[in-house]
Amino acid sequence: MKRTIIEVFLALALIGAGVFGWLNWQQNQKSSSQLKVLQTAADEAAKSLQTSGESVKAAEEKAESLQQQLTPMEVQLQELAAVKAGLSSGATLADLQAAYKAKKKLSEEQQVGLAAVLLLTKGSTDPATLEAFRKTLKTSDLGNRKNTICAAQMALIAGGEKVDLLPECKPSPAAAEGKESKAEPEEKGGAHSKAESHDKAGKSEKSEKSDKAEKSDKKAGHDAKHDWGYDGLMGPERWGKEFPTCAKGKSQAPLDIEGPFVKARTNVSADYKEGPLKIINNGHTIQVNVTPGSKLRIDSVPHDLLQFHFHRPSEEKINGVPMAMVIHFVHKNAAGKLAVLGVLLKEGNENPAIKTLWDNLPTDQGAESSPEGIKFNPASLLPREFEFYSYEGSLTTPPCTESVSFFILRTPVNVSSAQVTKFPFKNNARPVQPRNGREIVMN
Numbered sequence: 217m218k219r220t221i222i223e224v225f226l227a228l229a230l231i232g233a234g235v236f237g238w239l240n241w242q243q244n245q246k247s248s249s250q251l252k253v254l255q256t257a258a259d260e261a262a263k264s265l266q267t268s269g270e271s272v273k274a275a276e277e278k279a280e281s282l283q284q285q286l287t288p289m290e291v292q293l294q295e296l297a298a299v300k301a302g303l304s305s306g307a308t309l310a311d312l313q314a315a316y317k318a319k320k321k322l323s324e325e326q327q328v329g330l331a332a333v334l335l336l337t338k339g340s341t342d343p344a345t346l347e348a349f350r351k352t353l354k355t356s357d358l359g360n361r362k363n364t365i366c367a368a369q370m371a372l373i374a375g376g377e378k379v380d381l382l383p384e385c386k387p388s389p390a391a392a393e394g395k396e397s398k399a400e401p402e403e404k405g406g407a408h409s410k411a412e413s414h415d416k417a418g419k420s421e422k423s424e425k426s427d428k429a430e431k432s433d434k435k436a437g438h439d440a441k442h443d444w445g446y447d448g449l450m451g452p453e454r455w456g457k458e459f460p461t462c463a464k465g466k467s468q469a470p471l472d473i474e475g476p477f478v479k480a481r482t483n484v485s486a487d488y489k490e491g492p493l494k495i496i497n498n499g500h501t502i503q504v505n506v507t508p509g510s511k512l513r514i515d516s517v518p519h520d521l522l523q524f525h526f527h528r529p530s531e532e533k534i535n536g537v538p539m540a541m542v543i544h545f546v547h548k549n550a551a552g553k554l555a556v557l558g559v560l561l562k563e564g565n566e567n568p569a570i571k572t573l574w575d576n577l578p579t580d581q582g583a584e585s586s587p588e589g590i591k592f593n594p595a596s597l598l599p600r601e602f603e604f605y606s607y608e609g610s611l612t613t614p615p616c617t618e619s620v621s622f623f624i625l626r627t628p629v630n631v632s633s634a635q636v637t638k639f640p641f642k643n644n645a646r647p648v649q650p651r652n653g654r655e656i657v658m659n
């Protein structure tokens with residue numbers, strides 16, 4: 217998916233909404249402190265619209281990292297309500313409008329930004345703005361720049377702002393009849409609007425476009441510089457160009473795990489619960505999103521399990537040797553600290569838990585699916601033994617945010633070679649990273 221400046225803003229706006237709503241829901245705090253959180257996010261967003269490409273990148277990275285820290289947005293409606301309430305003073309909107317006042321013509325990015333804050337500010341009293349911007353949010357994850365800009369322009373018009381509607385945004389007769397065949401691949405790729413924008417801010421590994429959708433994007437004139445992948449021009453060696461931490465970070469993951477080890481004093485145990493299966497092919501991996509209730513306790517501090525996903529081969533190596541695959545269970549504690557539990561998969565007998573997942577495997581990239589009546593317990597993927605290697609690392613996908621604790625279980629579990637082959641990604645493992653003197657703990 218293209219990470220345009222627009223998306224940076226929208227990500228920040230969504231994150232603002234997420235942080236704000238989450239705080240509201242979790243702590244039931246008074247609106248003054250909530251407003252501060254949201255205004256910070258909005259200020260950052262406004263800044264990102266006005267400053268150079270460098271700081272846009274920084275803002276993008278910040279957005280990504282914040283995004284990693286949010287719990288899945290189960291309470292989107294409450295959050296939006298909280299956001300609207302918090303912005304109802306209109307101060308942020310006034311600030312943004314003042315900042316833009318001198319400009320004769322706003323850039324498209326600025327229009328989207330203004331539309332976002334306008335909606336957040338006035339949406340509660342103006343259903344037309346709300347509706348128009350809801351459309352903006354729906355299209356914001358499509359990488360379809362034109363749709364996003366058009367929706368933002370409509371939102372601005374609905375909100376009473378003067379905007380010269382781009383010719384492309386004027387409804388064409390062909391589109392009205394559904395005959396605009398050229399636009400179809402993009403629409404298809406993005407038809408998962410509702411569900412995706414709902415949990416967008418909660419995903420740890422973001423939904424990205426497939427090659428197919430990407431080509432159609434190029435046709436539509438999008439640039440591909442924010443895409444990433446596992447080979448060629450978008451491969452891990454190039455991630456650092458757009459995501460500086462990937463190249464400059466000193467505590468990057470994964471690691472080649474080898475001695476000397478430090479003796480562990482940490483006690484880790486998993487308390488995972490059964491829940492409805494929610495599985496997604498996000499273009500980089502197969503990910504299972506987990507409903508709240510499953511926890512990893514690290515020295516009795518609970519870390520909520522958010523999702524787990526697969527890499528082939530395993531990203532971690534033991535003494536230079538990778539395993540067939542690895543499962544990363546991604547957790548977050550109340551302070552926002554991330555912890556990943558790694559379960560190595562070694563080729564052997566068929567794994568019945570993975571069979572359940574693969575029986576419901578979305579082979580093509582798309583929206584999260586929840587096959588009816590299928591329950592899944594993540595504990596069914598864990599070995600009985602809980603000895604581990606542990607180190608401080610990072611997300612192993614862009615933006616490679618650091619301060620992630622890894623616990624790689626020393627006992628692997630089985631996966632059959634047929635099951636490995638059925639995994640739709642041939643290689644989605646980041647190469648091992650320099651250890652830079654980091655301790656590896658062993659219990």
Ligand SMILES: [Zn+2]
Pocket residue numbers: 525526527544612
């Ligand atoms: Zn991973």
